[in-house]
Amino acid sequence: MTEIQRPGALYQQVAAAIREAILKGEFAPGAPLPSEAQLIERYKVSRPTVRNAVAALRAEGLIEVRHGKGSFVRSDGQPSVTLDRRVSRTAEGRFEMPNGAVWDETEEPTPYRSHTTTATGQLLELGEEEALFGCDRLLTDPASGTRAMHRTLIPFEVAEEIPSLADAPDQRTASAYWLLTQAGHKLWWSETVRARMPLPDERTALQLPDATPILHLSRVTHGTSGRPLILEELRVGADRAELAYRITADKEPARRARG
Amino acid sequence: MTEIQRPGALYQQVAAAIREAILKGEFAPGAPLPSEAQLIERYKVSRPTVRNAVAALRAEGLIEVRHGKGSFVRSDGQPSVTLDRRVSRTAEGRFEMPNGAVWDETEEPTPYRSHTTTATGQLLELGEEEALFGCDRLLTDPASGTRAMHRTLIPFEVAEEIPSLADAPDQRTASAYWLLTQAGHKLWWSETVRARMPLPDERTALQLPDATPILHLSRVTHGTSGRPLILEELRVGADRAELAYRITADKEPARRARG
């Protein structure tokens, strides 16, 4: 390290120096960083130290490393897809989701039977180990290449009431909404948003680069009866997608959420 | 590695073995993992390999490492705070935000004058370098210790129309909404949600552990006039907070979002 002494470990000083150079615009987005060998010479440190510094910047999502090619400044560009989470109805009363028509099925939907877990049971206001129908989809937006994992869970009881739901648990959600409406339900939805780092299988399925969190949405469909009807889960890489919501003022005060 | 050969590098095999052990429940959440020395002996690999494996699990957010103490399984527990993003009105017409009363000001609000950037300008439907009033807050939820960074941006033109807005740009947002309503506006909001890894200063300000993404919300207040009135930004650690939205079916079909 020939530079000014900074706080912390050597590799952190190197990382800070590179970070500043990037943020100062010394390396444009997409441009290659100096190779490890060059960084070793520039800062007079060993290779593990350089690699440690690079790993730190990688974990921050600031750079991207390609085997055999080099390190590159990641473009902090906007997400390429905005997921509009509104639901609208056509003049005929059918449902339309703004992004619903955009996605392609990358794989065949795989309907299955399963049971509630602690988390899904709570959202569906059921106990644990309650029977339900499920269907998983891997979706792709052909325009941007963005991938998403979609899951539909329908409690056994709800499927019994509306048999056509269980007959085709792999159908698109818009038609599921339509079936529920025909059965006399007036629908509304509650949606919960979380972000977390992906598990390895999610990383590969969604083709995520390093240091990319995923957005995890849980949408519960509510009808005229008190109990939840459908649980949908959507997982999508946060580098590619952002969410859009529309909020209007409720008349009655909102009841306090847990926590 | 005495275990069965798995795909990939040695350290990935070790990481996979530990990951499976955790997910299988062999190590309960909060429980300590074997020390590096023990892992070296168990898998017959060198210390760098063990450390590499541990680093991978750390980046996944699966474990937490404390200097001088050991590695511990992170509890994948639910977020402790649910941010209900609805807005409601009392009988008197005043606004209430479900979580609005929960937060404490950790530091004094710091009002300032600034200009739009590319991103904020787009959300406010203004050009770049347009004048605006800003105010940053560091908020803490005393119950859970969750921290959040809040920013309010008010275009100069809007502040001119409603002077009391500019007089006190550091006031709570509920009163800002009230002022706009008194000025004849009927309010609605559009909110955009993103997730990304924190910058170093965000990590420290929000006191985030490793491998923790942040949720980045942008809420634009719309009034009776076409143009956006206020931009609020909220950044909060995704390990502590989740978001809750309520969706009702629009009458008219939603216009397609960009992307």
Next chain:
DNA sequence: AGACGTCACTTGTCCTTACGAGTGATGACT
């Protein structure tokens, strides 16, 4: 009894060395 130093344990940092593996250009051979 209390304060404090020491020690054994943990992870953190840093070095050297060696080889494996992906990438692209160069040049020789067909």
Next chain:
DNA sequence: AGTCATCACTCGTAAGGACAAGTGACGTCT
């Protein structure tokens, strides 16, 4: 001209050694 081997460059993996630094318990000294 086209095909393919080679080479130089990149990052990835793996080992071994040494010392620093945080943590907590144990034991000694006051």
